[in-house]
Amino acid sequence: MDRNSAIGLTLIAVLLIGYFYWFSPQPQPVAPDTTTTHSTAPAKKDSLTATAPVVNDSALQVAYGDAAVAMKGIETPTVIETADLKITFSNKGGSIKELELKKYQSYQQKYRTKEHRPLKLVSPEFSEQKLLAQFQGRELDLYSLYYQVDQKQEGDTTVVTFTASLSNGSSIAHTYKIPKLGYEIGYAISSKGLDSQLTGDNLSFQWKYDAQPFEKDLTDTRNNTTITYYSDADGFNDLSPRSAGTQAEALANPVKWVAVKEKFFLASIIAKDNFAGGELQTSMNPVDSSVVKSTSVKLLIPKKSLAGTASFKFYFGPNDYKIIGDVAERFKDNVNLGWRPVYWINKFVIFPVFHFLTQHITNYGIIIIILVILLKLVLFPLSYRSYLSMAKMKVLKPELDEIKERVGDDMTKVQQEQMKLYQQVGVNPISGCVPVLLQMPILFAMFYLFPASIELRQQPFLWAEDLSTYDSLIQLPFTLPFGVGSHISLFTLIMTISTLIYTWQNNQLSSVQGPMKSMSYIMPVIFFFFLNSFSAGLTFYYFISNLVTFGQQAVIKRFVDESKIRAIMEENKKKNAAGGGKKSKFMTKLEEAMKAGEEARKRADEEKKRRKS
Template sequence: MDRNSAIGITLIAALLLVYFYWFSPTPKPVAQNVEPTVRTEAKADTVRRVEALPDSVLAATYGDLSTAMKGEETTTLLENEDLKITFSNKGGLIREVELKKFKTYSQQALKLMTPDASTFKLKTIYQGKDLDLYGLYYTLSQRKNADSTEVVYTVALANGAKIEQVYSIPAQGYEIGYKLRTEGLGEQLAGENLLLQWKSTVRPIEKDLTDTRINTTITYYADDSYNELKPRSKDKESEAIAKPLKWVAVKEKFFLSSIIAKTAFVGGNVETSIDNGDSSVVKYANIDLQIPKSQLTAGKADFKFYFGPNDYKKIGNVTEGFRKNVYLGWPPVYWINKFVIFPVFHFLTGIISNYGLIIIILVLLLKLVLFPLSYKSYLSMAKMKVLKPELDEIKERVGDDMTKVQQEQMKLYSQVGVNPISGCIPVLLQMPLIFAMFYLFPASIELRQQPLLWAEDLSTYDSLIHLPFVVPFLGNHLSLFTLLMTASTLIYTWQNNQISSVQGPMKSMSYIMPLVFLFVLNSFSAGLTFYYFISNLVTFAQQAIIKRFVDEGKIRAIMEENKKKNATGGGKKSKFMSKLEEAMKSSEEARRKAEEERRNKKK
C-alpha cells in the first residue's frame, strides 16, 4: 500500500467514522408528555360511556342507528396459507393478525396486530352528532368469490340504508382487500371527509431492541414520492400531509403493516414516539387519514391491507413505491444493489438453502469481478516497493523540507513512468460494491433466524462472548465473527505494509482503523461480519496468486528503461505525467517567488 493509497483509505475510513458517530444507535432520552396508554384508555372509556346510555337516550340522539350501538362482541378466525386473521363484529374490524410462517426471536407466535396494541376509529358526523363507525356492532356474513373468502359486516337501517364493510382474503399471500360502503346515508353524514385513526404500539419481536428501534418508523407514499419519518430519531417525529396519499405503513425492521388506497387519501398526519424507559415497547405510531365522503357514497372507497414481511421479492407488486421500504443505500450503491447484488443474492437463495455457503459464493463472485482492480492495486504497491530505496534517499538528501521532498518524489515518478495515485484509484472503485454488501445484509429478511456455526441468527449480532459489564461503543457482548474479521484485517494490513513505502504515523494508523471497526461493527449483522471475514481469507489467497505473477526484477528493468527514454527525450509521456510536470513547474515557480519575497522583506 503506497502513501496515496493509505491517504485515500484513511479519508474513506474517517468519513465512515463520522457517519457512524452521527447515526449510531445509542438511545437518548425521549421528549416528555408522550402518554399513548392514557389516550388509549380514554378512548375505551368513551365507548363504554356511549354503551352505558339508556336506550331511549341513544334512540333520541342517533335514531335507528342506536340499535347498533349496543351488543355482544364475537370474533371470527379465518386462515389462509400465510395468515391467521381474527375479525370482530364490534367495529367490523380486524382485531388480530398472525404471520404463520414467522416467529419472534423467542419463538413465539408473530402477531403484527393484537387488540391491546392496535386501535382503529372511523370518525364522522351523523345527523349533527359525532359518530365512530368502528364503534358500532355489525352483523356478519361470509361468501366465496373465486378462490377468496369474503367477510361482510353490515349495519342495516330503515328505508334500506346500510353501512357495509367487505374483507377479501385470498387463499395465500399477505394482502387483505377492504371495501367500505354506505347506502342511503349521504345527506345524514356531514363534512367532506371521514377521519380514519390508526394507533399502533409496536412490540419487540427481534433480539436487539436498540437496532429494532432505529429501523422502525412510519413510511408513506404521497404525491408520487416515497417518504418516511426519521427512524433514528429519539424524539417525537410528526408530519402533516396535505397532498394525495397512496399508502401508509408502520415499518418494523423486517415487517410491514400497511393500509393502501385504490385511489388516494386526501391527506393525513403521521407521528412516532419512543419511551426509552419502557423495554416492552419499540415505538408508538399514530396515523390519521382523510377519506373523502364522496368515495363512500359512490361505492369507490376501496382499500387493501398488507400485513407481512418487508421482503424485496414479495412487496414489489403490492403497490407503487412499496418496494422502497427495503433500503438499498444511496446512489450508486442503490443501483448496484438493485440491478446486480440483490438479483444474484435472491437467485442463490432460490437454489441453495445454506446461507453460509451463499455468503461464501457471493465473496468469490465479487472477488472475481474485482480481480483486475485488485491486481492493479497490488502492482502499484510493488512498484512503490521497488522505488522505496530511491524515495528514502530523497528524504535523506533533501532533509525536512517537505515541499522539496514532494517535488523530488514527483520528479522521480515522472522519470520512471509511475502514477503515484494508481494504487488509490482501484480501492476507490471497489468501494461502491463493498458498501452494497454493507446494505444487503441488514435489509435481507432471508437471513432472519438463519443459523451459522455459533450464530443463531445471521440478521443480528452473534453474542457468543458475553461481558460482565457494558463497554462504551461496544456494549455487553463481543461478536466472534467481528473478532475474526478484525484479526484477519490486521494480518492483511501487516502483509501490505511489508511491501508498502509508507512509514511513520501513517503506517501506525493502518493498524488502528481495524480496531476502530471492531467497535463499529460489533453489533451489526453476523452475516455482514462473516462476509468480511471470508472476504479477507479469499484476499490472502488472491494476493498469494498475484504475487507469483509480479516480478519485481522486471518492474525495476521497465522503470530503468523509462528513465533512460525520458532522459534522452524519447519517452512518451502520459497526459497525467504531462499535467504532473506542469504542476511541479508551477509549484517550483510559486516557491521561488515566495522565497524572493521573503528575501526582499529582509532587505
C-alpha cells in the same frame, strides 16, 4: 379546622363515594371458548368477547341518533386462516383485531422462551383503529358499531362482509377479501344512503399502532422503525427513523399509501385512489422496552367515495424485497438498498445473484461464501492492477527511502523528488488507488444488503444463532462505550484481526510512512467498534472477503516478477534521460499543481518576512 373547611371536606367525601359507587366498572360475563377456523364464534380472549353493558335505549338515541340501533350487541370474532396469515375479525367495528404471521416468530419466542407461536403483528393491546364521521351532527366512530357477519368463498378467496343497518334505513358495510396465499387483504367500505347523512368533506381513518420488539437488538430495531408514505406529488418519504423524540408531519397532498415500517415487517394501508391528506406521528419512550415506537396515523377519506365503494387494501407481512414489489408503487423502497449508485448495484447485480443462490442453497453461511467468491472473480482484474501497482512501489521503496534521507524534513522537496522519480521510471503513484475506489461501491452495497435482508433473519451459522443481527458469543460484565454494547461479536473480532493482517501485508509493499501508516492500523480498530452490533452476516462477509483476498494475492504474486518490473523501470528511465520518454497527462497536471503549490508557499514566506521587517 373551621366550619367552612369541615363542610367542604364532607362534600368532597360524599362526591368521591358517589362517583366510585355509580361509575365503578362492572365485571363482564365471558362467553364460551369455541373459536374455529373460517367460522364465527366466541373469542378465546376476553378482549375480543364481551357482553355490551346495559345502556338505556333512550340514552343511546340521544347520543347516537339513528345509529343507536347498531350500538348494542355481543362482541364475537370471526377467524380466517390461510397458509400465511391467521386473522381475527370482530363484529364490533367490523375490523381486524388480531393478525398473526404463521411463518415467523419473534426472537424472544424462538430463542428465549422456546415458545413455538406465530408472530402476532396486530393485537388489541398494540393496535387501535377508528373511522370517524360527522353523522347527524355528532361525531360517530363507525368502528364502534355492531355488525352482522356474512362469509363466503369466491374461488380461493374468502370474503367476509360486516353490515350495520341504521333505523332510518341506511346501512354501511366493510368487506374483506383474503386470498389463499400472501399478505395482502382487500378492504372496501360501501354504504346505502349513509353518505347523504354525513356532514363534512372527509371521514377520518385513525390508527394508533405500537411497534413491538420482535428482534434481538432493540436499539437497532428502533433505528429502523418509522412511518413511510408515498404520494404522486412528493414521491416516497418517511419520518426520521433515528429520531429519539417525537416526529410529526402533516400531509397536505393526496397520499397513496402509508406504512408502519419496522426492520423486517410492515403494517400498511393502501388506497385504490388516494387519501385526501392526513397527519403522521412517531414517538419513543427510551425506558419502555415493551414498545419499539408508538405511531399515529390519521388519513382523510373523501366522503363522496362512500356514494359508491371506497376501495383499499392492507399489507401485513414481511418487509421482503421479493414480495413487496407488486403491492403498490414505490412500496419496495421500504427495503433500503442504499444511495445511488449503491442502489443500482444492489438492485441489478447483488440482489439477483443473492436470491438465485437462496433458491438452490439453504445454508446462508455457504451462500455468503459463494457470493464472495463470485464477486472476487468478477473484480479480479481490478485486484490484479492494484497489486501490480503496489509491487512497483515496493521495487521503488529503496530509492524513495534514499530521497527522504537525502532531502531531510522538507516534505515539499521530498514530494518533488519523488514525483521526479515516478516520472523517470513511468509509474503513476495513485494507479493502485483507482481499482480500490472502483470496488468501494460493492463494499457499500453489502453494507446495505445484509442488514436489510429478511432472508438472514433467524438463520444460524456456526456460533451465530441469527445472521441478521450481531452474534454475542462473548458476553461482557460491563458495557463498552461508543455504542458497542455489553458483548463482543466474534465475527467482527476475526474480521478486524484479518483486516489488520491485510493492512500489514500492504504496508510491506507500500512506501507510506509516518502518520498515514499508523492510521492504516487504527481504522480497522475503529470499524470494530462501529460494526460490533451490526449483522453477523455482514461481518462474516467481510472476513471471508479478506481470506479470499489473501488467496488472490498469493496467486498474483506467482505471476508478478519484481525483477522484470525493475528492468522495465530502468528501461523507462533510460528513455526519459535520452528524451524519448512521454510524460502522461496526469503526471503533467500533478507536476504543475505541485509547482503552483510551491510558488504559493514561497510567496507566503516572502510576505511573512516582509511584514516582520
